[in-house]
Amino acid sequence: MRGDTVAHLFRIDPRVLGDAAAYERCLSLLSPPERHRHDRMVIEERRRELAATYALVRLALAEVTRTPAEAWTVRRDNLGRPLVEGPVADVHVSVTHTPGLVACLVAPCAVGLDAEQVSPRVPYMRIAEQVFSPVELASLRALEDEPQRTDRFFLLWSVKEALAKARGDALSAPLQRITVTLDDDGRVSLALPEDCAPACARWELRWHRPTPEHVLATCLCTAADAEDAPRDTAIVEHVGLPA
Ligand SMILES: CC(C)(COP(=O)(O)OP(=O)(O)OC[C@H]1O[C@@H](n2cnc3c(N)ncnc32)[C@H](O)[C@@H]1OP(=O)(O)O)[C@@H](O)C(=O)NCCC(=O)NCCS
Secondary structure, X not given: OOXXXXXXXXXXXXXXXXXXXXXXXXXXXXXXXXXXXHHHOOOHHHHHHHXXXXXXXXXXXXXXXXXXXXXXXXXEOOOXXXXXXXXXXXXXXXXXXXXXXXXXXXXXXXXXXXXXXXXXXXXXXXXXXXXXXXXXXXXXXXXXXXXXXXXXXXXHHHHHHHHHHHHOOOOOOOHHHOEEEEOOOOEEEEEOOOOOXXXXXXXXXXXXXXXXXXXXXEEEEEOOOOOXXXXXXEEEEEEOOOO
């Protein structure tokens, strides 16, 4: 996939697996460890979500590379990240699942993806105080409208998770020292501390609102072209279970 400067974002509502044939098709694509994880999940909704997630990765890879879904070997690395072993080289994926939404990002560079269901029931200010930077906290507190503030919390959270997943250090990323600013056009500006240089030429972060109840963030770790200011990588969106 090297040289391809396009990323692909696939998303589905896992409730499409309410259709028995679609569910069977997805189950048939799971590796033995994935099937084991699926079978051990007690809550039916979560079980379906897992089947949809693991199947979507292979169906997305198939769609992007025109290689059969059954041919792909995808395993977890020691941090729990999906690692694509082939048959095509240099393909990176990141996945996310939350009630009502499963998504997968495929690109020729390291990627991070996160989606969240916006829920007013989460005690979010307490969480924000632990993981947000002072600037982010101030921007959140400045919003007087409660639904707006809840929405902003989940957007910031999602962006920081996507960045952590792309960095590969989700559990130890210094998220409190990284400030993200959401621009109106869906782009995200980043303020990184000096000792926190990116592992690539630049992070391309974007926020999305795929459904009225979900937020989603993408992070691409891209290389800059010579001295020219790099252009944004195009993200092609695919909605629904690929054939
Ligand atoms: C590991 C973590 C990134 C998972 O995120 P999540 O929102 O709980 O769950 P998502 O559905 O979005 O993503 C889960 C998938 O991410 C992948 N994943 C797991 N660990 C990962 C890691 N270290 N890096 C990248 N991807 C990872 C897996 O494919 C996983 O799916 P599976 O376990 O069902 O196979 C998250 O739990 C975490 O630990 N974050 C720490 C960073 C933090 O403090 N964030 C706060 C935001 S401000």
